[in-house]
Amino acid sequence: MNILRPGQDGYAEAVAGFQTAVPSAPAAVVVAESAEDVAAAVRHAAEHGLTVSVQATGHGLTAGTDGLLISTRRLTGVEIDPAARTARVEAGVRWEAVLEAAGKHGLAPLSGSSPDVGVVGYTLAGGFGLLGRRYGRAADHVRAIDVVTADGRLQRAEPGSDLFWALRGGRDSFGVVTAIEFDLVPVDRLYGGSLTFDTDGVPAALRAWRTWSAAAPDTLTTSIALIRYPDLPMVPEHLRGRHIAQVRIAYLGEDGDELVAPLRAAAPVLADTLRPMPFTESGSIAAEPRHPHGYHGTNATVSQLNDAMLDAILEHAGPGVATPPVLIVDRLGGALARPPRTPGVGWDRSAEFVVRALSVVGDGGADAVRTRHAKLFDALAPWTTGRLLPFVYGEHSPSEVAESVFPAADLRRLRDLKRRYDAHGVFRAG
Template identity: 85%
Template structure:
């Protein structure tokens, strides 16, 4: 077990991750290379009565100041079982590695918009990805998990067990997942990309997308993003300094151009990247940044998207907003509205959309971002039904994360199971 303390060589480097807005200075960092290292780290934390947190890619939450941070970034193994159409992935693997390995066999995982994200954290949060309306959440396709519980034992969680239920959507508080097995889909390519429209056309695009997506087949997963592009040289000229609306498409069909024709007719596009592409290039649809930065975000699932709600979105996140965030509205429904064969932790499957806001944390800190986001989500409150765990960023306290995320009965069960599997609250989940 490679144990690092503050001031030692490698300590700061091991803490570095994608999210830089959440400060962390744990008492010790374990640079794990195997499940055995994780077992040793959990036992060390128990012996010294220290809290335990985990970091792989650093997109999610990081440890506090009083515990042991287990870094799993070196645990990157990916195994593809072509006959069974499954993948077994270690705790530190990123989606890009799984996409590439599965793609060699004409298969694809239920990955998200960014291939740079870690597989395990994404899946334990539920996993809303590029094919979600066709196949549901990534968590719904998990076959088994290897997890080190608070007693320092390596266990295998399989369908039918409480631990298996809790980990798929409950995310934290039950142990450290060292490997995960999940189903792959027979997908080689899709019709995908985006249409980007100028600031003046944002209101028309939002309304047109709302109407168009209402009749979308389950084989289409789509969102519309409002993005304030900075006036910087690295931004492509047509988008530089613009507050644009970007319609994103991932379609498992052969008539993509016909399907999106109504959107192309709304207004002239600043950029049109729609094409048939191999799934291995699916990260180009959203083309999200890969450089580490500080950010904070939240979301709300909503029962509808009426004109009053669109007006609020434009007021608080549109081209005229004082501090506009990146605002993304995802169409839900399809497989996301249906109960899977082996349910995990629940959420409001009747919701029609999820509205997400994400902002870079500046000199004013996270508090300023929260205030700006609150104006939007307070306006949407009459139609809000909950929140989705994958899109809650930068919140420390368990009660903050749990608020509005879990159905009441599931939250009670999660807390009961947490007390059973982690009686000393080493993972600080309650």
């Protein structure tokens, strides 16, 4: 086991992540090459009174400024069983590798909008993806989890165990996951892409999408994003300096053009990328950035999306706002509203939408972003039912996050399990 400390060759590369807004300078870092390396690192931390944090792709919170960081990014094994329609992937794997491997067999994972995101972190947080309304969350389709617990033992968590329940939605408080096994679905193509509306059409597009998505079949997963693009050369010319509304669509049907006709008529369309595509190209629907940057984000699940709420969204995130966030509203429902085959950590499945705000952290720091976001979510509070863990970025207090995202009964059970599996607080995320 090779332990790197600040100033040593390889340390800076090992701690670097996609999220750059949170300082990452752990006292030591282990770049694991195997599950056995992870187990040895956890035992070392426990013996020396060090807390442990974990990082693969670094899209979430990074390691802070103390303790031991275990980097799992070199655990990149991917195994596909086409007969069983399952995948087994190690902890450093990104979705793009699974998309490619599963696609060769006409299968697809329940991946998210970005193929650059790590499979394990995404799934343990719940996993709300492009096929969510048809198949549910990624966490609901996990079959087994290999995890190193606080005593340094590598265990296999399977349905029926408390550890399996806690990890699927409770995320990273109970151990270091080294591999995960999950279902694949028989999808090789979809109708997908986006409709982009110019600044003047943002209010009409938002209202049209609200009405249209209310009647969406379960085979359609859709969201709408409000984004202001800077007037800079690296931005595509048709988007420079514009504050657009972009409707994003992933549809498992043959009548896509007919389905989206009402949206195309809602306002003049600035760009239309909708087309039949291989599922391996599904990352092009949102086309999210792949370069590391600092960001902060939060969200709220809501019971409805009425006119007062749309007015609040436009007031705090629409054209004319001095420093608007990227604002995304996702349609929930469908399979997301139904209980999973194997119970896991819960969330409000009756919610109709989730509203997400994401901002780059600038000179004012994360506190300035939080203040701006609070104005929007305070306005949505009368209809808010909770928050979703996958869309909370950059928060410093795990306790505050837990109390806002987990149902009270599940939170009590999670805390009991935390005491059972990590009585000495080895894993800092809890």
